[in-house]
Amino acid sequence: MKQHKAALEVNEIPAMHKWLTLSLQHLFAMFGATILVPFLTGLSPAVALVSSGFGTLAYLLITKGKVPAYLGSSFAFIAPIIAVSESSGIAGAMVGSFFIGIVYGLVALLISMFGTGWLMKILPPVVVGPVIIVIGLGLASTAIDMAMYIPGSETYSGTHFTVALVTLAITIVASIFFRGFFSLVPILFGIVGGYLFALTQGIVDTSTIQAEWAAITSAESLGGFIAALFQMPEFVIPFVDFSPFEVFSWEIIFLMVPLALVTITEHTGDQMVLSKVVGRNFLEKPGLHRSILGDGAATVIASFLGGPPNTTYGENIGVLAITRVYSVFVIGGAAVIAIVFGFIGMITAIIGSIPSAVMGGVSILLFGIIASSGLRMLIDNNIDLGEKRNLIISSVILVIGVGGAFIQVTDNIQIAGMALSAIIGILLNLVLPGQAKGESETNMFEAPKEEASREEQKHGVA
Template identity: 55%
Template sequence: MTDKNEFRNPDAILDIKDRPKFWPWVGLSLQHLFTMFGATVLVPILVGLEPSIALFSSGVGTLLYILITKGTVPAYLGSSFAFITAIQSLMGTSGYPAVAQGIIYSGIVYVIVAFIIAKAGSDWIDDVLPPIVVGPVIMVIGLGLAQNAAENAMFNEGSYDTEYFLVALVTLGITIIFNMYLRKFFSLIPILLGIIGGYLFALAVGVVDLEPVRAAAWFQIPDFQIMFVDYDFHFSLAALTSMAPIAFVTMTEHMGHLMVLSKISKRDFFKTPGLKKTLFADGLSTMIAGFIGGPPTTSYGENIGVLAITKVHSVFVLAGAAVFAILFSFVGKMSSLIYSIPDPVIGGISFLLFGVIASSGLRILIDNRIDFDKKRNLVIAAAILVIGIGGAYLRIGSFELTSMALATVIGIALNLILPVKARSEE
């Protein structure tokens, strides 16, 4: 349990340093594992990497993150979607060794920025990211993923599927009922129970394909691709120029997730453990992933949604999920079973998870009593929301500023440029 002298979030059922009992611990950790599994293995499938390595590197990266931040930030690191286009391009032109280099270079960028922040400090963050910017950005993080949730819920190989959508709605309904009406331990794992309930319903209506589970081996060693062991290093300029700049984009995602976690846990992670440590941990995790054959890593909004819904913020639970990820990367049948969870089940769960994240942003605006009668506030929020949720992005050559990153940059710029009052309000 937490030290009596430490701050404890009164809203949390299990706070950051609270350690659950063994069996509840297992269930809570599996809940996080199931939540992140689909997205984490999807990235390597899309770019031609080994899914089991992605699972392994996400677990190792999360444990490393928890260790470096001294167990103060309840975050889970999974495969990053931001690098997909660049990795696919490099894979086609230069092969995996160049991809691995690019992933490592992007991690090095994180580490360099972390050292700069360590020297220059981070007091500027409060000025650059006030509530009028933070609130809408967090809403964008949640609502920007809404389309992904809807597509998972409705589409079967690109075509609308009524049966799929029914599975998603049943999954959502089961999760809401469990979240609202269960008590004691079961009230802490509504997401896990919702996934199981949705999976059983999907199985009953014939949406689940169990053949890959039957065909999978019980034990299999991931096909690691280790630099200097499985291939020689040859410097690739294309890897450096196409992958390293994307790190600056994912840093905005990193900070956005840190904002949400700070709000949920009633702490300021920008000050303790500090952005220097969280960026360093994230960058080191990505470098290790690239070195062994995995995709870049990043903190996961899906798992943040679980934290918000369950009010279980224990880093021990996240560490348990990381350990399970590592173990399951060697268990072929277990990995295949989890991967057999159909898209509509994930979509149904995501309706709730992403909505909770967006609601956290709305709460920041309410708690800070942001006055939308002031034109300045209205303009900043409007620009962030529409650009971020609308999917606008900036592309220059192979460099792309995603909608969330672009919305954040524009919001920060408007906050720094616009006067406190419009002339019509003076």
């Protein structure tokens, strides 16, 4: 990737009159996807915003302020969160998220001690690629149900499906024809455009928005105005709202935790891309173990608040590439704004009024992109499916994952779907003789060659 002179280096502080604008760009880039995850899983979008903000600040702290990355809601855990919430409630999903964060921490510790070779052996592209495909295709029915049916029923609605298709069309147009920063936020354009069209179709419930507006405009003092404007998010806090010890079950662990290994691999890919964009080797300095630990800390923080697991966002990496503003202070500013937005009742009311058909429309594209990114991983790493070993591993993962196979360990413990496909894929890769033939000779965990940044050149550091 061609390097360009940075507009702002990693540790440079922007001018005050530019800071807010630059941070808002990152907020808009992550906003659509971050609120979609809680919308689909029944969690609070306001809490998701707050937890992404705090998680990003923790990430910046753990990586010593050297990695300009924003963290938002992870799509990989949508299906597991839904499954766990149905059996154990939101509290169960938070327990699972906590242990996901712990796994991140353990992997970070192992990487700091033994390097990345062991991780490459258990998670080669021939395993990770098909599992990512399963994650995307496993969510396909969720997107279609939201797009076609009246919420809370199985009644087909032509109006809802039309809204979903219009939303999808707007998202596609924004993705293909928009340029610059606007090309990075097609989800946001799709949601806004779909919402406006849904208003014309009469399927938007604006009663909460009207109530919030009435409370704000009727305030007779500054204190009353502030009280009406801000609202406490619906946090779900352990030992306050529930007892983790009473909620814990091995079923939660088996449903959610195995996928953490897949998202760790995706995180590594994001760090490699980010390193190329910024021109610094983040896998060596501050180190992959620190960035993975930062992801884990952000996910643990989310589990303490009632938000979904967090991960680094490719959309925000795209913003860095376009603007060439690499400042961690800009990222931190976006995190602070996200936290503030989570406490504004009007924003929460607007998000809550978005029809499921609108979210279904953008989900059709998003979930397909997830599946396609798994296919792209196979292609980029030159996985030869003409080789029987590769073909067997990928085929078994796809059928078990998409087909919904499960193992009933006990009456209350079940290993199902995506988690089971990931486990079996890892086992097949370890026990089948030979190596995955056709892969790129470059280790996908190998750090890219570091290029001197403007700041380092200034001090004569190569």
